[in-house]
Amino acid sequence: MTASDLYPTSLRLLGRPVLIVGGGRVAGRRVGALLDAGALVTVVAPEPGEEVERLAAAGLLTLHRRPYRPSDLDGVWFAQTATGDRAVDGAVASDAEARHVWCVDASDAESSAAWTPAVARAGDVTVAVNAGGDPRRARALKDAITLALSTGRLPLRRRRASSEPGRVALVGGGPGDSGLITVRGRQLLAEADVVVADRLGPRALLAELDPAVPVIEVGKAPGNHLATQDEINAVLVREARAGRLVVRLKGGDPYVLGRGGEEAAHCRAHGVDVEVVPGVTSAVSVPAAAGIPVTHRGVATGFTLVTGHEELSEVPTRADHTLVLLMGVRRLADTARRLTERGLDGATPVAIIERGWMLDQRVTVGTVETIAAQAAAVGVANPAVIVVGDVVRLSPYATGAPAAGVPAPILTLNPTSEGARA
Numbered sequence: 001m002t003a004s005d006l007y008p009t010s011l012r013l014l015g016r017p018v019l020i021v022g023g024g025r026v027a028g029r030r031v032g033a034l035l036d037a038g039a040l041v042t043v044v045a046p047e048p049g050e051e052v053e054r055l056a057a058a059g060l061l062t063l064h065r066r067p068y069r070p071s072d073l074d075g076v077w078f079a080q081t082a083t084g085d086r087a088v089d090g091a092v093a094s095d096a097e098a099r100h101v102w103c104v105d106a107s108d109a110e111s112s113a114a115w116t117p118a119v120a121r122a123g124d125v126t127v128a129v130n131a132g133g134d135p136r137r138a139r140a141l142k143d144a145i146t147l148a149l150s151t152g153r154l155p156l157r158r159r160r161a162s163s164e165p166g167r168v169a170l171v172g173g174g175p176g177d178s179g180l181i182t183v184r185g186r187q188l189l190a191e192a193d194v195v196v197a198d199r200l201g202p203r204a205l206l207a208e209l210d211p212a213v214p215v216i217e218v219g220k221a222p223g224n225h226l227a228t229q230d231e232i233n234a235v236l237v238r239e240a241r242a243g244r245l246v247v248r249l250k251g252g253d254p255y256v257l258g259r260g261g262e263e264a265a266h267c268r269a270h271g272v273d274v275e276v277v278p279g280v281t282s283a284v285s286v287p288a289a290a291g292i293p294v295t296h297r298g299v300a301t302g303f304t305l306v307t308g309h310e311e312l313s314e315v316p317t318r319a320d321h322t323l324v325l326l327m328g329v330r331r332l333a334d335t336a337r338r339l340t341e342r343g344l345d346g347a348t349p350v351a352i353i354e355r356g357w358m359l360d361q362r363v364t365v366g367t368v369e370t371i372a373a374q375a376a377a378v379g380v381a382n383p384a385v386i387v388v389g390d391v392v393r394l395s396p397y398a399t400g401a402p403a404a405g406v407p408a409p410i411l412t413l414n415p416t417s418e419g420a421r422a
Helices: 025-036 050-057 086-098 135-150 183-191 203-208 229-241 260-269 282-289 332-341 371-378 390-394
Strands: 017-021 040-044 062-064 078-081 102-104 118-122 125-129 167-172 194-197 215-217 245-250 273-277 303-307 322-326 349-354 362-367 384-388 411-413
Touching: 017 025, 017 086, 025 040, 025 050, 025 078, 050 062, 078 086, 086 102, 118 135, 125 135, 135 183, 167 183, 167 229, 167 260, 183 203, 183 245, 183 273, 194 203, 194 229, 229 245, 229 260, 260 273, 282 322, 282 349, 282 384, 332 371, 332 384, 349 371, 349 390, 362 371, 384 390
Parallel strands: 017 040, 017 078, 040 062, 078 102, 167 245, 167 273, 194 215, 194 245, 303 322
Antiparallel strands: 118 125, 322 384, 349 362, 349 384, 362 411
8 A cells, every 4th residue: 555545534433333353552542532533432352451441431432352253343334453463453354344344454554444644633623644654653743743733833724614603812922022922822823813913912923824814903002002992892892703713912911901801801791702811921021031030039029010100109118029010111200209208218229121022122220219310311112111129130131230238230231232131
């Protein structure tokens, strides 16, 4: 048999009788797949293995603890040999041939009427791999295809209209680097019928979309909103009701200051199914891009996340408690003043990380007393994350940072500067 002799197809075995002759490990693997397909499985084996015995005890298959008989093929739609005995397997295959029953002969792939492929699955996509009768080669290829499917590196989007209702996936894209989106998020992008995108997040991934997939831009910048939140909510429901898989690609995590909760609630209130895919929040990941852990043993055991527009009256004002501010550039001077009025030492180190994880990332390190003037001097702009606390001293950008109680150095670094990340 050669590869050109094969006619690849898929069998629908739901509710149809299937025979497996043999009860060892191979039989155990085949039984599981056949049961998943809904087949009515009968196993004939004098000494069945543990997996076959377990499934029989659970009532999931019929087990005959005896040698094979030709009559076992009566009424069978499909057969599989798995005895490891070439003579027995050959007899089953010969009897099946005489009855016009498709049979996989595990002992003789060359003359077998059917082959069992290695199977890769991703959602409703099934890929069967035959490799010239070499099962190890087929499994290796299957594993590679499975990885590509699960990570969204293969085109998973439907081309034919589906009878299933549309749905929305709120996908957290992370801080912007395309390698920091989750595997599930990447997979959903590969399946998307339409993408509703923010201005932040992994924008480079939009270029990998199928050209037929529309991208609806709804990004928000300070003082410049392409769409209001009500308009975004309406777009999500409208596109899903048209039977589409709508991926709402957001920066960071949709449930961390991303209004994902509002979007999910609106969709559900209008009968649209929603899947939420968490993302790497910029509140933690962007400081990490500058080598700053928001907590560190002996330095800080907790952190508080607020926006620059939040009241700061309840925020702990201690250098050993990290404060992370999002969207805080415009009111930085006012924030610094409020923190010092509440008792925070003006020498407490501060770092501003602009465009975290991007090639043009820039880090400005100063103190509560100096940071506003310094940011104005170098033109700090959003997107940026501000970190206040002693953990800033741990950053490699704060080279030569003094011990606690001594003002931190005032530095502005970007990737082209000495000491910046490669």
